[in-house]
Amino acid sequence: MSHILKGLVASLGALAAVAFAPAALAQDYPTQPITVVVPFSAGGPTDTVARLVAQVMSKDLGQQVLVQNVGGAGGTLGAGQVANAKPDGYTLLLHHIGMSTAPTLYRNLAFDPLKAFAPIGLITAVPMTIVARKDFEPADAKTLLTYLKEKGADTTYAHAGIGSASHLCGMLLQEAAGVQMITVPYQGAAPAMTDIIGGQVDLLCDQTTNTTNQIKAGEVKAYAVTTPTRVASLPDLPTTKEVGLDKLDIGVWHGLYAPAGTDPAIVAKLEASLQKALVDETVKSRFAELGTAPVTASEATPAALTAELTSQIELWRPIIQAAGTYAD
Structure with missing residues (x-):
């Protein structure tokens, strides 16, 4: 074999190894603990949702899924941290409806919610x-x-x-x-x-x-x-519509995100794990005790979360602008 041919074979082998490496990494994922950033304080409602889901995902993925609270700036501090994290599947974000209001509320938002993240799926609407x-x-x-x-x-x-x-x-x-x-x-x-x-x-x-x-x-x-129907865990509590507050209709949806650029195979693994967590009987029963329920399998997907985030950004923009409430 000539030196030229040997060099060509070596180059092709190196290229094949590079192409194979991401797939191999995704196949082995996860090999270390995963951190889910909750951009609010410990003990709050989003933190509660995160810890219930993380516990089951830990068992499914075979690695600890740890919750880290990074509060501040209405959730944008923690979200920004994940937006800038390495897109390797080991730093995730669990955020709520605030992801859709941040683009209007914050004049100098450091990230674009629709571009800075790889959506994994919706979790619950509270x-x-x-x-x-x-x-x-x-x-x-x-x-x-x-x-x-x-x-x-x-x-x-x-x-x-x-x-x-x-x-x-x-x-x-x-x-x-x-x-x-x-x-x-x-x-x-x-x-x-x-x-x-x-x-x-x-x-x-x-x-x-x-x-x-x-x-x-x-x-x-x-x-x-604040929802059109009463909550099973609080059956005696009337709805806002029943008491004459027709315009006050709000539920708080939560979603799971990875940084943009995360390998689609890793996102798919996380999506599958999230869906398993949402049918777990302990999660379902605890959610019910707290007045909510997991979303369906078709909603715990990247496509559904993307659609929800996009529509909610447009929904909240005029409401926030009319209120004239902004943050730097």
């Missing part, structure tokens, strides 16, 4: 509830509306930061009731709930994953659920 400190004066949702029209300017409304689900719900509540309240931002849903329970602030609208246990324990006063 209803929200309007709750208050347990000694708040209004006895029910209808008297709450009357109260807000008279004393809304003196009422404090807690939320988990600009862009959080509780912030978005508060915007809709004020719009639907035709009032302006004193908004009190917190560094996450958990500390906001702590101050509601402690009586430091008046109102909060947050996900059932963060309010159901407190409602059942009598630690907070509950007024309504």
Whole structure:
């Protein structure tokens, strides 16, 4: 064999090895623990969803799926960290509806939600509830509306930061009731709930994953659920539509993402693992206790998450622009 032919064979072999390497890596994936970044504080509703799903995915993938809380800037800090992470499948993002509001809320957003990530799938859509400190004066949702029209300017409304689900719900509540309240931002849903329970602030609208246990324990006063139908775990709680707040209709969807450029074979493995987690009986029962349910298999896909994110960005843009609420 000539030197030229030997060189050509060696070059072809090297090219084949390079082409084979990503496929081999995807086939072996995962070989180390996976980190799921939750861009909100520990103990909050999104953190609860993440830890339930991560536990089952750990068993399925044969590696630990660890939850890391990176709060701040309405979820954009943690999301930005994942957007800039190595696209090897070992750093993921579990985010909620805030992914779709960030492009309008933040004038200087460092990433494009539709371009910076490889969607894996939807997880769940969580209803929200309007709750208050347990000694708040209004006895029910209808008297709450009357109260807000008279004393809304003196009422404090807690939320988990600009862009959080509780912030978005508060915007809709004020719009639907035709009032302006004193908004009190917190560094996450958990500390906001702590101050509601402690009586430091008046109102909060947050996900059932963060309010159901407190409602059942009598630690907070509950007024309504923000979805068209009642929640099975809180059957006595009326819907916002029932009490005359037709414009207040919001559920908080959650999705799982990898950084853009992640090998499609790895994304497919993660999609399959996510789908297994969502049919796990423990996950289903815990979700039910918290007033939500896993999405269907057809929704726990990259295509479904992409479609949801795209449509929700367009849905929220005019609402946020009309409210005139922005962050730097």
